[in-house]
Amino acid sequence: MWQFFHKLGSPKWFYGIAGRFMPWLLGAGLLLSLCGIVWGLLFAPQDYLQGNSYRIIFIHVPTAFLAQSVYMMIAVAGVITLVWKMKVADVFVRSVAPVGVVLTLLALFTGAVWGKPTWGAYWVWDARLTSMLILLFLYLGIIGLGYAYSDEKTAARSVAVLAIVGVVNIPIIKYSVDWWNTLHQPATFRITEKPTMPAEMWVPLLLVVLGTYLLFGWIAFYRMQTEILRRERRTRWVRELVQTGGQSQLKTGGA
Amino acid sequence: MNPARKRKLTIILFLLAGLAVAVGLTTYAFRQNINLFYDPTQIAEGEAPVDVRIRAGGMVEDGSVVRDPDSLKVEFRVTDFTSAVTVRYEGILPDLFAEGQGVVTTGQLNSDRVFVAEQVLAKHDEKYMPPEVSDALEKSKARAAEEGREMPEY
Numbered sequence: 001m002w003q004f005f006h007k008l009g010s011p012k013w014f015y016g017i018a019g020r021f022m023p024w025l026l027g028a029g030l031l032l033s034l035c036g037i038v039w040g041l042l043f044a045p046q047d048y049l050q051g052n053s054y055r056i057i058f059i060h061v062p063t064a065f066l067a068q069s070v071y072m073m074i075a076v077a078g079v080i081t082l083v084w085k086m087k088v089a090d091v092f093v094r095s096v097a098p099v100g101v102v103l104t105l106l107a108l109f110t111g112a113v114w115g116k117p118t119w120g121a122y123w124v125w126d127a128r129l130t131s132m133l134i135l136l137f138l139y140l141g142i143i144g145l146g147y148a149y150s151d152e153k154t155a156a157r158s159v160a161v162l163a164i165v166g167v168v169n170i171p172i173i174k175y176s177v178d179w180w181n182t183l184h185q186p187a188t189f190r191i192t193e194k195p196t197m198p199a200e201m202w203v204p205l206l207l208v209v210l211g212t213y214l215l216f217g218w219i220a221f222y223r224m225q226t227e228i229l230r231r232e233r234r235t236r237w238v239r240e241l242v243q244t245g246g247q248s249q250l251k252t253g254g255a
Numbered sequence: 256m257n258p259a260r261k262r263k264l265t266i267i268l269f270l271l272a273g274l275a276v277a278v279g280l281t282t283y284a285f286r287q288n289i290n291l292f293y294d295p296t297q298i299a300e301g302e303a304p305v306d307v308r309i310r311a312g313g314m315v316e317d318g319s320v321v322r323d324p325d326s327l328k329v330e331f332r333v334t335d336f337t338s339a340v341t342v343r344y345e346g347i348l349p350d351l352f353a354e355g356q357g358v359v360t361t362g363q364l365n366s367d368r369v370f371v372a373e374q375v376l377a378k379h380d381e382k383y384m385p386p387e388v389s390d391a392l393e394k395s396k397a398r399a400a401e402e403g404r405e406m407p408e409y
Contacts, residue, residue, distance in 0.1 A: 048390075083267065
């Protein structure tokens with residue numbers, strides 16, 4: 001276990017292992033989310049109250065789930081950066097923060113699109129919506145702070161601190177609908193109870209959620225590989241990789 | 256784990272715990288401002304200010320919606336099953352507005368303790384079901400009511 005953890009610290013080792021996982025993550029992720037989306041949008045039954053407009057849940061919920069999970073992963077990576085000074089953890093934080101921005105924006109946007117026909121308003125300053133907006137600003141802060149220092153190590157440490165401090169927002173997002181009066185409805189899925197929707201609705205939703213997690217894994221590895229190459233560009237293994245990579249490209253290009 | 260790392264990790268955990276307590280106390284202190292709306296019980300107990308723009312929310316009481324046949328004026332009662340408040344509104348109601356559904360209204364409480372709304376938003380719950388299931392549920396509920404039985408909550 002510890003050996004694996006320490007191996008993770010080596011950017012070269014991580015680059016290789018990420019490359020091996022990526023095709024599987026992409027394939028399985030696309031398959032699951034496409035199945036879930038098609039099933040959810042075309043075959044799942046209508047809702048008795050909202051009709052077809054509830055179907056945006058098949059995009060809204062996966063992006064909102066993932067936006068929060070990604071932040072928690074970033075915070076854990078921040079702890080690893082501060083305590084174990086692992087380079088790969090910082091690479092993760094910097095590579096996935098923009099992905100988090102996109103996910104949060106998508107969740108907010110699909111929420112607004114859903115809110116207009118059901119609630120009658122695109123935006124309300126209730127606790128759930130506001131805390132989600134704060135999550136967006138936290139992601140933007142992480143990106144901005146990362147660029148604010150020329151020294152990579154100082155940047156890594158400051159970003160890690162911000163990521164860890166911001167994690168208190170996650171339980172606020174999660175429990176906002178239970179702690180306060182909000183326009184947003186409470187959670188449909190709870191760990192301890194049955195979902196308050198029938199299986200022909202939650203199964204496709206679960207497929208999309210799993211699929212987006214896998215796709216996130218793919219894009220995280222992809223962006224981390226790029227960032228590792230950029231940071232390690234002066235090392236021998238990267239030079240060799242670029243040389244052999246260039247040659248193999250020439251070969252395929254010539255044939 | 257070596258002692259330096261252990262110390263660092265402890266510091267981080269302590270900081271995070273302290274931060275959580277601080278944020279927890281702050282949000283607790285601001286809970287009245289964080290709540291999007293007053294519920295009818297709070298209004299009945301006089302917690303909500305009069306003639307100030309506030310929000311009130313709850314369920315639309317069954318059989319309480321009275322529409323003016325000549326205009327868009329509508330009056331209904333919003334309840335939280337403990338107390339209820341009368342709401343007056345003039346305008347187009349959202350599609351999901353119905354008796355037995357949740358609403359959040361923005362407006363002012365007048366001196367007669369009637370809520371004059373400028374905006375009515377529909378609030379739906381976390382339950383989703385196909386129309387057929389909902390119909391079947393309604394039917395069995397009606398049958399249960401005829402036979403004088405209590406229906407278990409879905």
